[in-house]
Amino acid sequence: MTSTRQFLSDNAAAVHPKVWEAMRAVDEADAPYDGDRASAALDERFADLFGRDCTALWVATGTAANCLALGTMVQPHGGVACHREAHIEMDEGGAPGFYLHGAKLLLCGGEHAKVTPHTLAATLDPIRDDVHQVQPHALSITQASEYGCIYSGEELAALKGECDARGLGFHMDGARFANAVAFADAPASAVAGPVDALSFGFVKNGGMGAEAIVFFDTDLADVARYRRKRAGHLQSKGRYLAAQILAMLDGDLWLENARAANAAAAEIARGAGARLLHPVQANEVFLQCDAAERAGLRGQGFGFYDWGEGAARFVAGWDAREEEAQALGKAIAAL
Structure with a gap:
């Protein structure tokens, strides 16, 4: 074959040549961890992209991005609502339970692997509000979904309304976020919608080994920094991860x-x-x-x-x- x-x-897929060039360009002495110039530039670059304040942290894998983001929203005794075909359910080897210290995934239905307000309610409404049952703390959706389908702005707004009514954090797994934006032919902010945190994928789209967690609720980022270190994802030479992300953002290569x-x-x-x-x-x-x-x-x-x-x-x-x-x-x- x-x-x-x-x-x-x-x-x-291959690593894009511009990503290799960017990593080579930062191959010199700089501050360790995320104190380097490339890492320091991420917040502003993502704020420009989304048109609002945000904080961006690099990690090496999409699994870590999803779990560290959710870890800022979900307590060990809580649960994450997601589609039954979601990557965090089907393809992350129990990592959410590990990173979230036992928190449960609460599985929803929906055509084309997309959660709707109706399917979310069908999963969450039967849960009693008492200490004997796991209480939902967050909703996680995937954009594009596991079956390659896109949430519209109206769908995202409807889910946000449900999250607000139920006091849930709102997370987006954006492993193929770039593909969703390309299909929608709309600003990145419209395709992300009103989520609190976005796992912005780069590896599937020409990166080598870097993903970004973009926090629109910047208070969550303060928690994530500690969790990232504790999880072993604070790389000492973080400039090489930041350089990949910046290279992909430059000139809209992503x-x-x-x-x-x-x-x-x-x-x-x-x-x-x-x-x-x-x-x-x-x-x-x-x-x-x-x-x-x-x-x-x-x-x-x-x-x-x-x-x-x-x-x-x-x-x-x-x-x-x-x-x-x-x-x-x-x-x-x-x-």
Whole structure:
């Protein structure tokens, strides 16, 4: 299998050359931890991007970003409402329970892996307000969702209303936030909506090993700094993480990369027709595809994941080649 026909994950994509250049540019003596010039620039850069005050902390992984952000909102005896397909439920190996010291995930339904006010209420309303049951402390949603679908501004506002009414913190897992912004063709502030904290993903979008936690409730950032150190994520040479993030923000490289990945996914989806299981609004394509058909695609050199019984997932990275995406789309159409 050639790497150019690889649609397993955007985590398999290359590091963008400008990210390597930025890391090389800070390869000189500077203050340790987050006292360096690059780290000091993050708050202002994200404030410019979102048009409001915020505090940004770097970490190495999306799992750490999600859990450290939620740790500022949720007590060990509390719970986090999330979709039952959420990454924090399905793909983080119990990390939320570990970082949150036993806090529980309260699972919600919703089409296309999106929580709605109705499905949130269906999960939370039966919980008695007494010490014998876990009380919800926060809501976590994913933008774009685990099935590559986007929350609109109206949907985010409705969820914020529910959070305010119930006294919940509001967190957004933005592992593919860039892809959501590229699809929406709207300001980053509109796609983030009124959340308290955003895990802003860079690794899937051309970064090497850096994610940002953006706190719009800046008081939460003061708590997160201590939790980041305690969790082993305060790297002594943090300038290399900050440099990656700044390189991606410079000239909107993060958006350029996301648009390229989205375009490749759209090319794949053109061949899918009625096989599509979810709208293609970011860089993921989910198809009905039986075992023999999946074997046939793999026999042509395409890499992808099976996704439950009779389904497959294809993910385009920022560096996906147009001709390979076209070839995959044609191969799917010919099944």
